[in-house]
Structure formats: structure tokens, C-alpha cells
Amino acid sequence: MVADNLLDRRSARRKTPMTRFVRNDIISLIGAAPRHDLAESVGPDLRLAELIHPDDDELGALRLGYATAAGDPKLRAAIAAQHGVAADDVVITVGGMHALFLSAYVLCGRGEEAIITTPVFPLARDALTSVGATVRPLPLRFEEDYRLDWRRLAALLSPATRLVSLASPQNPSGVGLPHAVLTGVLSAMAARCPDAFLLIDETYRHAVYDEDRAASSAALLGPQVIVTGSLSKCHGAPGLRIGWAITRNAALREQIMLGKFSTVIANSTVDEMFALRVLAQAEDIIDARRRHLSDTLARTAAWVEDNAGLVAWVRPDAGALCCVRLRPDVFDEAAVARFYAALGRLDARVGNGTWFGEEPRVFRLGFGLLPVWELEAALDALTAALQQARRSAA
Structure with a gap:
């Protein structure tokens, strides 16, 4: 009888879901990236070749x-x-x-x-x-x-x-x-x-x-x-x-x-x-990234100004990221959902505000990862998604 009760308790425990770590859709950032990735929060990746010296004896001798x-x-x-x-x-x-x-x-x-x-x-x-x-x-x-x-x-x-x-x-x-x-x-x-x-x-x-x-x-x-x-x-x-x-x-x-x-x-x-x-x-790495982030931030600021009838933003103090909000007077909840669906069709993504405990009409825009010309294309895709969601509402 004691053995049966122990087995029953073990079986009950196995049926209990393991929820110590909460799943968040931000995990998608370490999966396959879309063509227009505005969800990332990093700058351009260093390459190993930038850290390996010719005739690298130190690397070969590393224990x-x-x-x-x-x-x-x-x-x-x-x-x-x-x-x-x-x-x-x-x-x-x-x-x-x-x-x-x-x-x-x-x-x-x-x-x-x-x-x-x-x-x-x-x-x-x-x-x-x-x-x-x-x-x-x-x-x-x-x-x-x-x-x-x-x-x-x-x-x-x-x-x-x-x-x-x-x-x-x-x-x-x-x-x-x-x-x-x-x-x-x-x-x-x-x-x-x-x-x-x-x-x-x-x-x-x-x-x-x-x-x-x-x-x-x-x-x-x-x-x-x-x-x-x-x-x-x-x-x-x-x-x-x-x-x-x-x-x-x-x-x-x-x-x-x-x-x-x-x-x-x-x-x-x-x-x-x-x-x-x-x-x-x-010093050299950060200086190069400072120039890159300055350029991409300026382009992002211009994009926000061009689309001021559709979005607003909080200009960042530092970092490769910022928060943008769909204007409530233009996008109701259904239009916000259409916006994210349109991004998916355009092979683009941003960081949904719900990842961070914000409302979905706010999203994180990562402007630091892409070269300027790719950022331009990604922002064009973002504009297209805004227009598609807005047109549907109209």
C-alpha cells in the first residue's frame, strides 16, 4: 500500500507542468532572422579575424x-x-x-x-x-x-x-x-x-x-x-x-x-x-560603432518625422534601440494586430511591446544591427506595414 501511494505521488508530480522559467517570444531573436530585422538590440557583429593576429603564437599556445x-x-x-x-x-x-x-x-x-x-x-x-x-x-x-x-x-x-x-x-x-x-x-x-x-x-x-x-x-x-x-x-x-x-x-x-x-x-x-x-x-571598436549608431539613429529619427502622422517615439540616450508607438488615433487594437501581420508578410519584424511588459502598440525598434542601406530597406518595409494596416482600417 505504501509503495502504491508513493507511485501515485510520483505520477502526480510528473503531471505537474514545469514552469520555473517563463517562455517569452523574445526567444525568437536567437532563431532564424527575417530579411528586415528591426527587433535586434545589438550593433554589427565583430568577426574573429579582427581579433586574430598573423602568426598568432598566443592562440596556438593557449591551454x-x-x-x-x-x-x-x-x-x-x-x-x-x-x-x-x-x-x-x-x-x-x-x-x-x-x-x-x-x-x-x-x-x-x-x-x-x-x-x-x-x-x-x-x-x-x-x-x-x-x-x-x-x-x-x-x-x-x-x-x-x-x-x-x-x-x-x-x-x-x-x-x-x-x-x-x-x-x-x-x-x-x-x-x-x-x-x-x-x-x-x-x-x-x-x-x-x-x-x-x-x-x-x-x-x-x-x-x-x-x-x-x-x-x-x-x-x-x-x-x-x-x-x-x-x-x-x-x-x-x-x-x-x-x-x-x-x-x-x-x-x-x-x-x-x-x-x-x-x-x-x-x-x-x-x-x-x-x-x-x-x-x-x-576604444577603436566603440568609436567605429559610435559613428555607425549616429548614422542609423539619424536615419531612424528622419523616418519617425516622415511618419509622424502614424507613429511617435522616445528618442534614446544611448544604445542601439528605441521605443516607437503606433498612434492611438490612427490604429485601434485590430489595426495593431494587422500591423504585425503585415510585417510578417513583408519578412520583417520588430520587438513587440508585450515582450517587455508594454502594450502591443509600442514596439522596440533596433536600429544598430543593419548597415545603413539595409536599415533603409527595413524602414521602408515598416512604412509599408503601417500603410497596409491603416488602409485596411480605412
């Missing part, structure tokens, strides 16, 4: 053993130099998402509270829900250019808050968080939840335009701050799965390092070697 759990010391020093911190403050992770997940796993137990703003990169939110945290979102409004009022965020803080997770610039909007906003958040946290941590994902910090200077890193704002980043966006190297978590809190840094060791042991030595080469060329 394919385990790297260290914290990451290659030279690589940590190079990352630290970009943030004004010590190398020992840096833990190398397998991409920026690994850093976000480890921070959530270490800091947020089941039922403990984490605060985010929306719209938000869905994997940043899902890392928190997957560890059982109670996520309290603060919606930011398109009409207010997705600007964060730290006083509104402070109203969500409580003694149960363990983590406030933000990004600057934000994904999907490209809107940055000024220093005064971050210090306001930290001041409120010190008063209401002094043991909580503020995480700032700075993945797009160096993806600036024209003569703009990259904002200063938040890594020096205090020991209750975590900064995450990666080589995926500004440097064009998402194929090198290299990210990082930076904190001046020694106990937290130790836990992130142990979490990394317990999940992946170490990064690839090959990835770390090439990452160091990317950072050695970082």
Missing part, C-alpha cells in the same frame, strides 16, 4: 584547461579600469544574463521582494521570478519618455525589499538614469531597506552617439550597488559569452563567485582570451 572561478586576472583588471574600481571587485560571468541570474539567486529568497521598472528586458524580470521572488513593478510611461521618478520607486520599498533591479540605459527604450536619480534611490533604500542592493545593468553604457560621452559607471556609488555588463552590445561580441558583475561588497562578491563555480565552474579560456583582445581594442 584548454579550467579558467579560474573569478575570471582571468588580466581580464578583470581591464574591466575594472573601465569602471574605476579594483580588479578584485569584478567577477567574470557567462554573459551579462548570468550575472543577473546569480545576483537574483543570491539575494532573493522565495517570497522576498524585488523591484523593477517596466517596460523591462524580460530575462531580467524572469531571473527574479524563477528564484521565487515577489516582483513589484513600477510602470514607466511612454508619455513621460520613460523617465524614472525615484520618489515613486521609493514608495514601493519595504523592509522585505532585497533587490532593486534597474538598467541604464534601459532596454527597450535606451533611456538612461541620471546620477541624481540613482543617488535618490540609494538614499531611500538606506532609510527603508538598508540591507537591500541596487543593481544597475550598464550593458549599453558605452553605446553613445556623435560627441556624447558615456555616462560614469554606478559602480562607485557604494557597497550596496551591483553593476552588470557584457561584451554583447557595445562591443559587438555576443558570441563571446563574457559578462561581469561588479560590487565593492566583499561578501556578495564571494557569493556571486561561488554561485558561478556551482553552476558553470568557470568561463571558457578561449572566450576570456578573445575578450581581453576586444578590450585592448575597445
